[in-house]
Amino acid sequence: MSILESLELALKNIVASKTRTLLTMLGIIIGVAAVIVIVGLGNGLEQYVTDSFSDMGTNTLTVTVMSRGATRTMDVDDMYEIVEENSQYLDLCSPTANMMGYVKIGSETTTSTSILGVSEDYLDIAGVSVASGRGLQYSDMATRSKVCVIGAYLDRAYFGGNAVGQTLRVGGTSLTIVGVLEQQDEDLEEGGSDDCLYLPYTTASRISGEVSSYVITMRDEDYMDESVNALESALYDFFESDDYYTVTSMAEMLETMTSMINILVGVLAGIAAISLVVGGIGIMNIMLVSVTERTREIGIRKSLGAKERYIMQQFVIEAACTSALGGIIGILMGDGLSIAASQVVTRVMGESLTVAPTVGSVLMAFGISVGIGILFGYLPAKKAAGLDPIDALHYD
Known part of the structure; x- marks a missing residue:
């Protein structure tokens, strides 16, 4: 089975269980959105401080x-x-x-x-x-x-x-x-x-x-x-x-302020990233349930000659797709929240502060979400690949 075929089958399984997939992705969505907003806020604060110090010289x-x-x-x-x-x-x-x-x-x-x-x-x-x-x-x-x-x-x-x-x-x-x-x-x-x-x-x-x-x-x-x-x-x-x-x-004061902002943003982003780990655990849990539900399917595929690496590939790609889809939704939500946060901060504080996530932070959040899907999808995939075809066919 090719990777494209595995990807197509994974998307079909995701679409077939829309509600369960959405709930599974929730942790990933929240984590990615939070990281993007926090990093964007940090960039905005850093730019605001830099501009303020530049005015003073x-x-x-x-x-x-x-x-x-x-x-x-x-x-x-x-x-x-x-x-x-x-x-x-x-x-x-x-x-x-x-x-x-x-x-x-x-x-x-x-x-x-x-x-x-x-x-x-x-x-x-x-x-x-x-x-x-x-x-x-x-x-x-x-x-x-x-x-x-x-x-x-x-x-x-x-x-x-x-x-x-x-x-x-x-x-x-x-x-x-x-x-x-x-x-x-x-x-x-x-x-x-x-x-x-x-x-x-x-x-x-x-x-x-x-x-x-x-x-x-x-x-x-x-x-x-x-x-x-x-x-x-x-x-x-x-x-x-x-x-x-x-x-x-x-200049030294600006450097000190920037360093403090970066440390604060790093700590907050780390706390927000906990949601990504929680989301990964959720994906692993659902994939283990999926392995149990599809035990007979796995047995049939193995009895027809499917190799263990193809079974593992199928479940890893499905977990990665679920996580990547959650990452994309989280990116869109994070961008929307960043725009809203810029307007709210400007109105409340009366200062022009732009919450501006960088391309690097967006790519990093997406990459982490996919990586978490692969990491936490490995254990269920290994379990699926290791099933005995005879036991799987007799599973009720």
């Missing part, structure tokens, strides 16, 4: 000064000097001063606006463009000018799109708006990326305290390790200790 290093140091005090000029001395690795530098408080516009007060003191290079580092007016300039830092640039949300919500030249107050200090940034998010909303205000770090330091962190760009991300080592070495030489600063790389 994966070529940036953040230096946080936690203490003044034992013998020396670091000021902005010291950090600029360190960057200049390591210019083969480091490029732009912006001191940053986080400001706590509210922005007062006329008689209204905003409670969620992000207020940050920065240098003239910060907008270039962050990859943000000015839509109208101008950005911050070196002269603003040198003269501690009371100016600022604001996000598109503040411009539209409080100034009707005509913010340039208007004034607002931060920490009791009146600032003149010299520029409005381009819109970053699709929707303008309170507390979003467009609800922000940047002023010269020198002005921010005078209003609310000191510069405690710096954002520095690398000239080449391919030399990230060398850039980090050069910066840390210079800081260690300055403080004579590594207790007073931390250097954080966005």
Whole structure:
């Protein structure tokens, strides 16, 4: 008997017992669909995190000064000097001063606006463009000018799109708006990326305290390790200790986040794959029942000269077909659930997150489903092939 004949006979037996076959495939269907959705969710999360970090700039290093140091005090000029001395690795530098408080516009007060003191290079580092007016300039830092640039949300919500030249107050200090940034998010909303205000770090330091962190760009991300080592070495030489600063790389944070997501997805996919094993046990159970039900048929075929390998081939192919059919249905269900999950997550979270299973994950799930069918179909097939034809013919 050829493989094609065995395949045709297997499909006939499957069609003849539709309900039993569907129930048998249920574990495979659920397992394959679950694996596809979970892997797709992991891919979506990884892409979302990558995009988020890309917006912040994966070529940036953040230096946080936690203490003044034992013998020396670091000021902005010291950090600029360190960057200049390591210019083969480091490029732009912006001191940053986080400001706590509210922005007062006329008689209204905003409670969620992000207020940050920065240098003239910060907008270039962050990859943000000015839509109208101008950005911050070196002269603003040198003269501690009371100016600022604001996000598109503040411009539209409080100034009707005509913010340039208007004034607002931060920490009791009146600032003149010299520029409005381009819109970053699709929707303008309170507390979003467009609800922000940047002023010269020198002005921010005078209003609310000191510069405690710096954002520095690398000239080449391919030399990230060398850039980090050069910066840390210079800081260690300055403080004579590594207790007073931390250097954080966005690229390293992205790599760590991606690794954590992959581990989580792997664990969840492994748990979902248990359904495939359960489905395989179900296939083995049904195939054993099928062997019992078709004992006389097996006896007749053997008495007519059918070899054991043909009998085994017949039952293995039937188990594989059952499992493969369940895998195909599971793939279709997984793709449908992935599309639905993308829409649900986007609506619930308000973030664009695409649950996107890869071709590799689909092929892997299908291959595993077929492999499970063959693996768990082997024992019933071996039992069928080993039946004594005389005993089989006398079986009632």
